[in-house]
Each structure stands twice: as structure tokens, then as C-alpha cells.
Amino acid sequence: MQTPSGPCKQSISFKFCAALVVFAAIASATRAQAQHLIVFDAPGAGTSAYQGTQPSGINIRGEITGNVTDSNYGTHGFVRTPGGKFTEFDVPGADPVAGCTCPEAINDFGVVAGEYVDSNSIQHGFLRYPDGRFATFDAPGAGDAPGSYQGTWSAVINDFGVVAGDYWDANFNTHGYVRTPDGKITTFEDPSAGAGLYQGTWPYGINNAGAITGAVTDPGSGSHGFVRTANGHFFNFDFPGFPSTPSNSAFINDLGVIAGSYVAQDTGLNVGFERLPDGKMTTFQAPGIGAQANAGTNVMAMNLQGTTTGFYTDSNFENHSFVRLANGRTWTFSIPGQLAVPGSNLGSGGFSINARGQVAGRWHDANYAGHAYLWLPED
Numbered sequence: 001m002q003t004p005s006g007p008c009k010q011s012i013s014f015k016f017c018a019a020l021v022v023f024a025a026i027a028s029a030t031r032a033q034a035q036h037l038i039v040f041d042a043p044g045a046g047t048s049a050y051q052g053t054q055p056s057g058i059n060i061r062g063e064i065t066g067n068v069t070d071s072n073y074g075t076h077g078f079v080r081t082p083g084g085k086f087t088e089f090d091v092p093g094a095d096p097v098a099g100c101t102c103p104e105a106i107n108d109f110g111v112v113a114g115e116y117v118d119s120n121s122i123q124h125g126f127l128r129y130p131d132g133r134f135a136t137f138d139a140p141g142a143g144d145a146p147g148s149y150q151g152t153w154s155a156v157i158n159d160f161g162v163v164a165g166d167y168w169d170a171n172f173n174t175h176g177y178v179r180t181p182d183g184k185i186t187t188f189e190d191p192s193a194g195a196g197l198y199q200g201t202w203p204y205g206i207n208n209a210g211a212i213t214g215a216v217t218d219p220g221s222g223s224h225g226f227v228r229t230a231n232g233h234f235f236n237f238d239f240p241g242f243p244s245t246p247s248n249s250a251f252i253n254d255l256g257v258i259a260g261s262y263v264a265q266d267t268g269l270n271v272g273f274e275r276l277p278d279g280k281m282t283t284f285q286a287p288g289i290g291a292q293a294n295a296g297t298n299v300m301a302m303n304l305q306g307t308t309t310g311f312y313t314d315s316n317f318e319n320h321s322f323v324r325l326a327n328g329r330t331w332t333f334s335i336p337g338q339l340a341v342p343g344s345n346l347g348s349g350g351f352s353i354n355a356r357g358q359v360a361g362r363w364h365d366a367n368y369a370g371h372a373y374l375w376l377p378e379d
Helices: 014-028
Strands: 034-040 052-058 064-069 075-080 086-089 100-106 112-117 123-128 134-137 151-157 163-168 174-179 185-188 200-206 212-217 223-228 234-237 244-252 258-264 270-275 281-284 296-302 308-313 319-324 330-333 348-353 359-364 370-378
Touching: 034 330, 052 359, 064 370, 075 112, 112 163, 123 163, 151 200, 163 200, 174 212, 200 244, 212 244, 223 244, 223 258, 244 296, 270 308, 319 359, 319 370
Parallel strands: 052 100, 052 348, 052 370, 075 100, 100 151, 123 151, 174 200, 270 296, 296 348, 319 348
Antiparallel strands: 034 370, 052 064, 064 075, 064 100, 075 086, 100 112, 112 123, 112 151, 123 134, 151 163, 163 174, 174 185, 200 212, 212 223, 223 234, 244 258, 258 270, 258 296, 270 281, 296 308, 308 319, 308 348, 319 330, 348 359, 359 370
């Protein structure tokens, strides 16, 4: 699961609160003193450049979702069980070659959320349930111009089946939406959002209390972080050294902690951050980053305990994986055989982390083919 958040409130069931206690107990018992790395590929994964396996989500049970690109450059969704069994799928209406079936997240009950692209290059949201059923949807106002890649992007899902994401309208302006399990879709806009080309509201994370976080681009093309509460209220936050631009991440967990990364305007570096509910913000860099613009630390996921994962870019513009505990202790690693080509901006990175500290990540080999890994913290 990609993004949890918010403490046990009266609106959340006792069962869920009990589950939080269990998850916390599991995680506190997991001390990443040693690690175990499992490398895997989905069946039928291509071995040529930019083919292969791309994980995107992992849940508490260790189920992993993502997509696999075959030797014909057709892209399909998959779910992998903890035992290594794969189920591959295409959403009805998806075009695997012209488009894709692209899962983005999986919740702790095995429901997958993502988007698919049809033969007209238009995006649509989907859910896949553990029994194999699909639900597809479009946000009201989503653009549908053929060849435009407009439409609906399904980014994240919580354990109650609430989905959040964004959509592009006919003018390529970006808006947020939230979809409840009964299929009701509510669109929303951060009050500070601009209405110009590629401006707007970009949700990235949702927690079990229904809080959504992400980035908003204002009329001056400045960017800020935002939180939208379950009842629709917004507040914004900025980063040290603002003006700055959030990168492609801002996640919120069930304790209300926000983490992600942004671009520092004075150096051009990607910088990781963690923001506590009281507003206190800590920034960080993984060891080994380069000092040049576009290097630095990219946070791609955070779990219940505030552990983050992602990748950092070194002085050769090569990427390496990291896992960082909330107390700052950090592990960096590369995958044996991963691509090592200066300037490639490839290599490896963590893309999702569950409450047990297990990380699902991606790496590229010397042929630029993609592969998946599972990083397991061990006592």
C-alpha cells in the first residue's frame, strides 16, 4: 500500500485501530540490521531496452502489483503473491501496445488501483478486486481528445477503498478527484491552483482517514505542498529555501506525517523531506548524492512508521536505492548487475514500502531492461 495516515479517530472503526496496533507491533519488531534481497521478473517480461518488470505497490501481506512489458512492447498489469505466484491481467478496453494497463497501488485487502490507456491514447481509472473483477471510471470533466493522453489517472488507494488521483481536462489543466467505494467521484481544486497549461492540483497520497496530499501549481507557476482533509478543507505548506518546486512525491501516513521530495531552487538538487503534524519539517539527503543540479534524493513512498524509500542520484547521474528510518538511519544499496552508465539516470530505486518495512523496487540491467526486487529487513 502506498500511502496511509491519521491517528485512530472516532470515524475509523475499532477493527482498523486494532490493525494499526498490530502493524506497529510487526514493524517495531523488524529491525533492519540485515537485509535480504529477492530479484524477480513477471512471466513474459521482455529483455530488450525499456521492456521488463516495473513494481509500483506492496501491501502488508507482501502482495506486489505493477506492470510488465513484453517482447512486443505490450504492457500488462500483474499481482505477485508473497510465494511468488503471478497473475497478469489487462483491463477491458486497454490497448497493451498503444497504451497499457498500469497499476499504481494495492491496498492491504488486495484491491489494485491504477489507470489504463485505450487505443485512442486516452487514460481511464480502474480498480481490480482480488476475485478478478474490474471497475473502470472517468473523472467528470476529464479530457478525451484522441491521441492526447488526457483523461483520468488513478494514483493511490486506502484500505477503505477510497481512491485519489488527478485528471487532465481538455485544456491540459490538472485537477484532483476522490472516488468512494460506491463509485461517487468528487473533483476538487486547491484554492491557490492556477488555471493555465499544466497548472493545477496534483494528488499523490491518501491515508485511511481520507486526507489527501500532493502539490499545487499556482498562477505564477510556483509550487507548494497541500493537504486536503476528508471534509474538503485545504492547507498549504512550503519548503526551506522557498521558492521551491515539489518533485513527484508527497505522501501522508496514518499518523499525519507527510514525506516526499522537492527541488531546491538555489542548487537544483532533489531534497527529501519529512513534515510532522505540528508543522516541523526535516530535510535530508541519502549518502552518496551528486552535487550538481538534478542529482539528490527522490522519495517515492513512506509507511506507517515514517520509513521512506526511493532513489538517489550520484555525481555520474546514476541511481541507487535507499531506505531511511524516521530516526534518520539510512541504508543505500545497488542491485548486483544493475546498469552502470554515467548520465543514464537509471539504476535502481524503491517504489513502495509496507508497514513491515518491505520494499518493492525496480532496477535496470546493462541492456536497459527493467527488473523488480523485494528488499526484506531482517533481525
